[in-house]
Amino acid sequence: MSAPVCETMSEELVAYLDGEQPEPERGRIESHLATCLGCRREIERVTKVKALVRALPRVEPSAGFEERMWRRLRADTPVATRGKGFRPAIWGLPVLAAAAVVALAWYSLLSHLGESEPAVPAGGPAVAVAPREPARLGSAPVVQAEAEREREEALAAASRPPWDLPTAPEDLPPELLEHPELFLRYPVVRRMKKLENFEEVRRHVDQEHRGDLGSPLRPVG
């Protein structure tokens, strides 16, 4: 049968072992231990428990830990916060709602502008180029200025980023690839951004090849 541990001594023994008892208390406990077998055994058990906890292997950071830290420091976004899911601040919802309204208004405005463009007639895109005719009939400097403007416009269109093109080049009809300047001269078609509209251009190219059209769509210069 094991000797009982003095109830009033238990907590004091742990602090004693941790070196947290002041000197007068230490002396009192040591005097008690000299006479109490139960408390001496308790001291032995607590010492073992302390040793076990201290001997636990330390968890070491993984290889990329430090690098990730500096990356996060640069981004300065705590993962723990992100882990809690998206919780906007109290002003977050009104701001989001306002942003949505602005985006919707902008989208509808753009749509409205697109609809107000002159429709392309079934016969081809002649309407689109018709307003340019008077310029061609004008004086030589005007024609030259017009040609210059169109060239710049073509160059600007060609230098647009890929996502601004109506579609990927490989999706374009081969005729258009052969006559890119023709495609670029159709602002209406360019803005439509729908592949089916190129059919109109293709028809026009066919007509042009057959000689049905004059040369109004030939690149100038």
Place this chain on the structure above:
Amino acid sequence: MLRFRGGDEEAFRELFEKHARAIVNFAYHFVGSHTRAEELAQDVFLQIYRAGPRYEPQAKFTTWLYRIATNACLNEVRRPEHRYKKRPLEYQPDDRSKRTEIAFADPQAVPGDDALAGRQLEAKIREVLAKLPENQKAALVMSRVEGMSYREVAEALECSESAIKSLVFRATATMRKELAEFL
């Protein structure tokens, strides 16, 4: 820390290199996940980085560091997602590469000397630690594992030294009871 407050970024790097490993180890006792412990340690140092310009040396830097770390860990374990995922901290074979085998300096401390017994014992200690109430766990780990005095632990946990004495005693008593077969 005062150097960092003065704008010396290199001082922050030194602080991180000196203390980050201890904070990862500390956090691991709370969350039981190596990855999560690393993220929490990073969160702690991000907080320190942000608070750097306002730092006032009212206590030792480590005391302040462990206060932030304890708060981060407690916030983490109080999250519903964590409670849902919580499992007893058992020995995980896939973690073997990340941790060293348990090795006791005192051969008397372990019945037998085979690695299996050591691993079982380690698993048991971690399991018991994981089940401790959070305040007891924080006090015990800071005191026993990180070697902080009761006074430092009391400052980190913002309570009295006598409260820490009681927390450490209760945690030790639980450990002693649960590990009786190994003693």
